[in-house]
Amino acid sequence: MDDRDYRRAVAVLRALTTGTGHPVRVPLGPAPADPRAAVAAVAGRSGIRLHRITLGPAWWRVNLGPLLCWTGAPVRPAVLLFRGRCYRRVDPDTGAVQRISAAVAAELGDCAERPVLPVPAGTGAGGLLRRALHGSRAELVRLVLAGALVAAFSLATPLVSGVVFGALVDGAGVSLLSGLTLAYGAASVLASLLGVAANLRVLRLEGILRYDTELPLWDALLRLPARFFTHRGAGEITDIALSMSVTRDNLAGLPVQLVGATFTVLLEFVLLLVVSPVLAALAAALIGLALLALLPLFRVAARRQREALPREFGMITLTNQVLSGIERIHLSAAQRRVFDRWSGRNREAQRSVRRVRWAHALPTVLASMLPMAAQLILYALAVGPASAILTPQRFFTVNAAFGLLFGSATVLFAGAATVVLVLPRMNWVGTVLAAPRERQEAGADPGALRGAIGFRQVSFGYRSDGPALIPDLDLEIAPGEFVAVVGPSGSGKSTLLRLLLGFETPSAGQVRYDGRDLATLDLAAVRRQCGVVLQHSSLLPGTVRENVAGGDGDPAEVQRALRLAGLADEVAGWPMGLETIVAAGTSTVSVGQAQRILLARALVRRPRILLLDEATSALDNRTQQVVVANLAALRVTRLVVAHRLSTVLDADRIVVLDEGRIVQQGTPALLRADTTGPFHRLARRQLLTDPEPDARRYDAVAD
Known part of the structure; x- marks a missing residue:
């Protein structure tokens, strides 16, 4: 795409969706030079999935629906529409039509993409x-x-x-x-x-x-x-x-x-x-x-x-x-x-x-x-x-x-x-x-996030007629800051993460990324820049590589993520390495190893923001220190829900929640010094549970 814009990609998608009435939307920002990436960006913005299929013998005589093939060097899109008794190649720019023969089909190859259009909400x-x-x-x-x-x-x-x-x-x-x-x-x-x-x-x-x-x-x-x-x-x-x-x-x-x-x-x-x-x-x-x-x-x-x-x-x-x-x-x-x-x-x-x-x-x-x-x-x-x-x-x-x-x-x-x-x-x-979809209209492209997140006068309850679980919360987190959230069970810690990810919608106020309301942003684009490990997350049936990066992950990126999660050396020592089969509920890996695989999954795409909910609760102190040091070197924004002292004492700031309200916040040193504050009471009641050495460390400082 010499002109570095989306005009060709938009024309391709409009040709593929002819007669459906589905709108084709243009992403914000400059188009990538790769035409495949440009078409994928326009399709993603328009809510269209491009499903890859393999073409069989004499496929051009069978109606498989609208198809998109890539051919030539440099690669160019070829829109194929079934008309009459065979496929025709349609030029999205000029509208010129070419009948597909065996010779033309051989040039197109045996792979194609077929658009999957979203079903409008309310369709039966x-x-x-x-x-x-x-x-x-x-x-x-x-x-x-x-x-x-x-x-x-x-x-x-x-x-x-x-x-x-x-x-x-x-x-x-x-x-x-x-x-x-x-x-x-x-x-x-x-x-x-x-x-x-x-x-x-x-x-x-x-x-x-x-x-x-x-x-x-x-x-x-x-x-x-x-x-x-x-x-x-x-x-x-x-x-x-x-x-x-x-x-x-x-x-x-x-x-x-x-x-x-x-x-x-x-x-x-x-x-x-x-x-x-x-x-x-x-x-x-x-x-x-x-x-x-x-x-x-x-x-x-x-x-x-x-x-x-x-x-x-x-x-x-x-x-x-x-x-x-x-x-x-x-x-x-x-x-x-x-x-x-x-x-x-x-x-x-x-x-x-x-x-x-x-x-x-x-x-x-x-x-x-x-x-x-x-x-x-x-x-x-x-x-x-x-x-x-x-x-x-x-x-x-x-x-x-x-x-x-x-x-x-x-x-x-x-x-x-x-x-x-x-x-x-x-x-x-x-x-x-x-059922209503997560977002009826595509939001604004957030671009590359700097990492600032915040809650501005946010209220939320799971029932509109019930009490608010989080009443009028204000919290700002600067780019690159490490904030630990602690509090008793049911205080709303995990709900904060669900609000940040758009899983729940606040009844009042704004959840903000880089100063912009999440309700106005493209949720998928925001989530792609967040590394997330939620409470009770589990492994998927498959290999270590598939669990970390999906079916098409780059092995080098997978190794990097495993190294950051402190698991690369252990995986290298396994007979099958990255191809080791793992799954939730099996004894192939320990709980701590499973947590580190999940953490590697959150890190593999180099996120700007990490949202972790009890992501290291099963790790021993030495392994956790390695993981914490690796994450600190990334200089990304981290919002961590944790109970262990060894996790929260390394934070830039600790936020104590109780009944959805911030009852105390400050640096670890400041909160440790306040022996009458809620953080001190949480630790003394062992709601912040941790192995014995860290408990003694806390006692020595507090006393």
Whole structure:
């Protein structure tokens, strides 16, 4: 980008989002020289995620949605849009279009990026599906046409059956029967081929739906504020996240069946109207009665599914808790109690599942009896009141039409029973999609933070109608200052960090970075410049390298972060080094080592601000001194919540909180000298717990 601005990147994103109405926003400040970085910056500012995919053979003939490829030297963006029956390369500047051929595809390579647009807050599950199918109208039309043609060819069955069997009764010649048989065989082959084509269309649509529903759902989950997850169990969140996949599996193949069955019912009913309006009215009455009988059963099935889902969520949550805390269960010899609790919950969940299965099976079984009942009624009429109007040919035609019509109606009823079970799960998906996002509009780019943070007349409470946990707090921290926050349990120490990170919003006042209100800044940009270890943070299942820097971390930066955290030498001595598998709740690493891995994660991106909540509570004194010295050398702003004297005595300033108010603050020397102050009382009551040598150190100074 020779002109060092974002014009090309904006044009690329606008071309990729053509027809969606999604706004493309320009970041503040100069654009990077690398066009990839410029496009990524514009996408991030616009709330668009660029998902990397691998292109398969002959990919240009399959609609994968809008794609972005990079080609040439120097590298240039290539916008690919599917038009007609293949992809076209669109120049975002001139609008020139080039058809993609095998030769052009080879130049583009086998990797591309596909945009994932955010789902607007308030969108329901139905809105997500409509959005996913927005660019697939041609596929839907082809699917409907294929289903209609299959149903049209199915008319050959009653027509040929009537002629053939009627002719046999009347003693017609073999030549007529042979010709009809050949025609019927040809129609059957064509119907089978159309059925295969329809199924291929469905597979293609399922692939599109999988991408355009699951990824936006995950994107919506990641954009929700932290408080959304506070009162929800892991089982509920897991089930919601997987709901689109579960729904797709439950409905696999159903669209083809429903489309074909719908057209078959309509066409066979038209045929009955032509052959015998009276019997057509009878068929309509039977289907109407069946529908009236099944609707209450569908409601029961939906209600039981709604009741069963919370038990399913609770069971998954409890199972996760048991498996993640298995060592503690053994240490406390609580296996019997845990098993009794788990088996009780499991029994309730299984009982709910059985009730759902019964509620689902009953309408399905009753619907399957419909074709037999219709045939019996037809036979009774054929030998009774309708014998005068039903010639042999008409009878065999109506008989075959009845079989197809009511068989297809059974498919529709069974499909409705499946959809009824899926809808309650989709309603849970709707709770995620409808929930307000963390920040509706992108805030201002904070630029490179200097490290000044503060609270100006901040008040906060978790309930609007309850007392304020933090009433009218004022606190300013200068760039590079090390401030330790202490206080009794429940005094609001951890809440300060949550307010600084934007996890909670103050009811009054401002949380400030470099003198600017956090409410006006881009939260993601602020957080990227903060190294954070919150209370009860845990390792992720994966390697040490992945825990520190994610999947694409620079090994040199990972080693640097581990060295600052005092763990580099220990990791180097492990057989697998950075590739050692670690996870929360396992014995691969000690608690102290886990804390240092978390600290390395906070340091790996060279943050300007460190927010640490009991980040070194499990370290021995020698290791902690090494870590504290390393952090001091960084000359970054540090706000540390701690109880240990060895942590807070090295701070530039100690802030004592009590009931959300600052009751004392000053240098460690000043607070130690005040033997009547709250800091001294905290230490004496051993609320500031520390190994014995530091306690003696404190006593010597205080006395």
